[in-house]
Amino acid sequence: MKDYGVTRALSGVDLVVAPGEIHGLVGHNGAGKSTLMRILSGLEKPSAGSIEFDGADVSALWSARRAESAGVRMAYQELSLAPDLTVAENAFLSDRRRIRSLGWRRAAETRIAAVLDEVFPGHGIELPRFVGELAMAERQVVEIARALCSEPPALLILDEPTESLGVDAMRQLYRYLHVLAGRGVSILLISHRMNEVLEHSDRISVLKDGRTVLTRAAADTDEDELLVAMGGEVRGESSRVHDVPESATSLGAGAVVASAALPGSSLPFQARAGEIVGLAGLAGQGQDELLDRLWFTRLSRRIAVPRRRAYVPGDRQTSGIFPLWSVADNLAVAAARQLARVGFVPRARRRALADGWVQSLSIKGGARAPITSLSGGNQQKVLVARAFATDAPLVLLNDPFRGVDVATKDELYTLMKTEAARGRCIVWYSTENKEVAHCDRVYVFRAGRIVAELAGADITEERVIAESFDEHQPTPARGDRGDRS
Template identity: 60%
Template sequence: MMTNATAPSPAPNRAELKPLLVAAGLEKRYGSTTAIGGVDLTIAQGEVLGLVGPNGAGKSTLTRILAARERPDSGTVSPSGSSEGSGWTENRARRFGVRTVYQELALCPDLTAVENAYLSEARPTAPFTWNRASERRLFAVLDEVFPGHGITVIRRTGDLSMAQRQMVEIARALCTDRLSLLILDEPTESLDADRAAQLYTHLRRLTAEGVSALLISHRMQEVVDNSDRILVMKDGMLVDTFDAASVTEDELLVAMGGSVRADTETIKRVAPEATDRERVGADHVVLAEIHSGIGASMTAHRGEIIGLAGLAGQGQDEVLERLWRPRMLGRGVRVPRARAYVPGDRQTSGILPLWSVAENLTISAGRVISRFGLVSSRRKRELAAHWVDMLKVRGGASAPITSLSGGNQQKMLVARAFASDADLVLLDDPFRGVDVATKNELYALMKAEAARGRCVVWYSTENKEMAHCDRVYVFRARRIVSALERDEISAERIISDSFDETTGEEK
């Protein structure tokens, strides 16, 4: 559903498009690992080129090379197919008009949105007027792309919600005067459907003016709906090319080497024990409860997966915060002592970047790996090896956490929560930026852990994911407006309740 958004311009006729940026023979290795090998691609002027592939396929490495943030071991990048590819530097790329919106937001949390925008696109200004000029420019772009955004651009970005930070990251990339190529790496992972629609409407306005875009997303249908061509990347190689007008989401998933839906092999590997909810039996008791501050009461029982749905920023994060820190946030909250929390921003609140995979994974499992108050190194190694092997994390337990792809980092954060002895596991949009195979593994893991008696409370920006829940609470304006059970749960019903002003009214 779109708000204040005009219909997008029709896609350009590809036969009339000229090459904008040409990459030839790109190769990049990190030690013995080949991140990309022999990649050739052409981005045409005024087209949206989709790029999809599983986590670790090399997409992020490729985009860093195209933006000249990293140099390839071999190969060239050249504008309009010129012969000057060997001189593709970061300064040249910026002058050419290449801008990137990164999956891991590159904003400084202690600076305001205006200051962040100025640092990324500084312009000659009088000493005491740069801030006002930058503020007007950023605010104008935000108003144009995201009408009704509600962002105060002089606030610290660290105080903004994830969705607001995502909008600021996009807007500051669009503040450049001579934009030619916009690289979008998972641009809508923190946005709801309405904000995503506004972004893609604006993207079509840009392409109609000759700007090109490289769109990377694990949301396959978004790529199909908003691209002209789609490239499929796997194991560092481009393996297929599709016309977006004729390809289906399932065809892309198969080309990536993934399954369209959770397969039996994945479920058996991740959840080898039976997942029959009857195992919970008499333990099916209220495990968490909130009575005030968000409208109607919310309860979560042992053995349940509870979904928090609705448009982003409607109070879901507040619920997770209250369940995580009930003493700090007043009365009316009842939760078990043992809890685990997976935050939505893995870079600033999730991973410990100086530590290894094993150290990140076991940090919350003190009681599991300890004996008589002392941590057992053997138990720590065994616990880390168990989760790394089960979730097939490339690099192994001893690898630096920062060497993993974003999807594998997210696997480790979710595994960290389930490796603890927590009865209540809180997940804030845990599948942001992960591929379909990883999602299948984590869906199966959540169901298996719930069957063992844990309770999972889960917020997701993707309404269709709520089908994996036993009960879903839909939020609007910081209130619960509906509670959906099993067969009532659907993306259509969630969207309807999110916008229906009569839903949740007292009769």
């Protein structure tokens, strides 16, 4: 019998993962998931409590090396790959197995190729390429394969593994996870995607404020129960978002703020003042490119945008935060122009602006805290606030809510609606199909072209999914329950 248990005195986590079990773990950002994972993988020591592995109490000896040799493998959400190294070299770094010294590069390539082919057949990733050259979805695939490319795992921890995966890769991953579980490997699946967790886990634990508040067999629970367990406000999701005065959105849109003609698209792109325009469809079908064009206008002549624009990036680690700056500095940097008095930004004005936003978005930590001390969700709030703190009439969002918890998302949706009501134009690329419900109009992308424009009652998850796939065969895209083994 093999058990993993962790107890933290501070908060009281009690988690047991049985062999061959897929254990779902859900919770807000800041609920302690990352800390729990760091403890399980031996990167941090618990100040109190116990870790049991394989039935033995190992709390005193638990270390990264120990966890590694015990078979704890981890695929990170903030990808842990070196961008300047090739796929094979990255896999080699974390591979604990011995490797021959002559021709080791070829041996390393064969090893990672075997894992990639087994888990993601038809992935099309070229091993001699630098990881930095790969698309986000491919990098995620490599990250998962890297975690598996070592001695056989005993416990596999996956942190938001499907956030940037395409539909195919996602199905392949879950199929493989069930195979692994069948071999007796324990899997800890951390995800914000409730339907995936519900569908593929055997048991689910909910983490809240550093405590496990619920552990249930997946068959005995549903999304509502999990949402309630994660935090009381969640239940109010729909009502809270629609609290916003409907007036402006129903007022109809104002003047055209931005427009673009995409090569090959019969439908032109247009966005009006007071509107939230969604860019939907499968990930990587040209939504990024449109946002890039709207932002770097010099790339194209067939584009009309206002001179002042604001941008919220999706990848907060590489293009979002200034890690050495405080929350206030990060927040106010884009608004410097309007804050400035004769070329200087008065401290008091910057402080006032930051305090206002910190309060209205309840950013935990306060304006003076270093940005890196905040949890991921709170960092994202700062980035969104940075864009809306400017007076730019056009705000571009590049899938900024990846891996953000439900409550934070609600606050940010509400903010977007309020800002749109005040006459701003918001262009929002989202990979989460549910989010289209918050848009006034939605453009669906496929293969670099706009293939559909949805408005009003047409904006539904089902419609977006249907339009995302080839029009000749309306794919039964929802649910892959048949994969369940």
